Amino acid sequence: GQQLNQSPQSMFIQEGEDVSMNCTSSSIFNTWLWYKQEPGEGPVLLIALYKAGELTSNGRLTAQFGITRKDSFLNISASIPSDVGIYFCAGQLYRDDKIIFGKGTRLHILP
Amino acid sequence: DGGITQSPKYLFRKEGQNVTLSCEQNLNHDAMYWYRQDPGQGLRLIYYSQIVNDFQKGDIAEGYSVSREKKESFPLTVTSAQKNPTAFYLCASSMDRNTEAFFGQGTRLTVV
Numbered sequence: 070g071q072q073l074n075q076s077p078q079s080m081f082i083q084e085g086e087d088v089s090m091n092c093t094s095s096s097i098f099n100t101w102l103w104y105k106q107e108p109g110e111g112p113v114l115l116i117a118l119y120k121a122g123e124l125t126s127n128g129r130l131t132a133q134f135g136i137t138r139k140d141s142f143l144n145i146s147a148s149i150p151s152d153v154g155i156y157f158c159a160g161q162l163y164r165d166d167k168i169i170f171g172k173g174t175r176l177h178i179l180p
Numbered sequence: 181d182g183g184i185t186q187s188p189k190y191l192f193r194k195e196g197q198n199v200t201l202s203c204e205q206n207l208n209h210d211a212m213y214w215y216r217q218d219p220g221q222g223l224r225l226i227y228y229s230q231i232v233n234d235f236q237k238g239d240i241a242e243g244y245s246v247s248r249e250k251k252e253s254f255p256l257t258v259t260s261a262q263k264n265p266t267a268f269y270l271c272a273s274s275m276d277r278n279t280e281a282f283f284g285q286g287t288r289l290t291v292v
Contacts, residue, residue, distance in 0.1 A: 075222075099278065100278065100279075100280070102280050102281070104283075109286070109288070110285055110286065111186075111270050111272075111283035111284050111285050111286045112223075112270070112283050113283070114280055114281075114283075117279075117280040157222060157223065159223075159281075161277070161278065166211075166228065166230055166236070166277045167225060167228060167238065168213065168225075168272075168274075168281055169225065170215070170222045170223040170224075171222055172221060172222035173221075173222050
């Protein structure tokens with residue numbers, strides 16, 4: 070089936086640093102979504118992107134829908150301890166009803 | 181409050197028994213989804229439904245069944261045919277096929 074390649078798989082950063090993660094695919098997407106999941110909980114939507122080239126911010130988070138419609142990135146600025154968790158990208162494929170997920174980026178923040 | 185509710189949060193079953201996981205939403209969403217998550221893994225689509233009385237298989241439908249008799253409800257049955265049923269199960273809904281999905285809190289199923 071179609072795949073989303075999310076990287077990096079995990080990150081260890083110092084508090085206050087900026088973070089960048091991305092998702093790529095060989096398929097074209099209509100929608101890109103970024104979620105955060107904490108242990109034992111369901112993913113929570115952070116940012117939704119609907120148009121190629123769209124750049125959207127939500128507080129310290131910024132995400133972009135790639136021009137080719139095959140990729141997206143998420144940046145977190147000035148990381149804080151509560152940013153710890155797993156970040157998932159998800160995309161809705163062009164001409165398909167399904168939303169598929171990347172394998173996640175696990176963010177660890179060192180004191 | 182509007183939202184999507186999964187119950188129970190933890191479920192234990194003996195091997196060979198069927199078990200049904202509940203998912204209810206009061207968001208008036210047309211589309212509903214079931215995903216499975218294994219430790220350290222992403223979410224894999226089991227079944228999805230875009231409208232009442234209609235549903236489609238996802239990537240890992242074998243050993244699972246669903247129904248969509250009401251717009252607000254999309255229960256998932258894990259049958260004895262599912263070889264490795266222990267996992268975290270997540271239900272989601274979206275307004276339609278082109279909008280973002282919102283998740284429930286998940287059900288952790290353990291089969292012993």
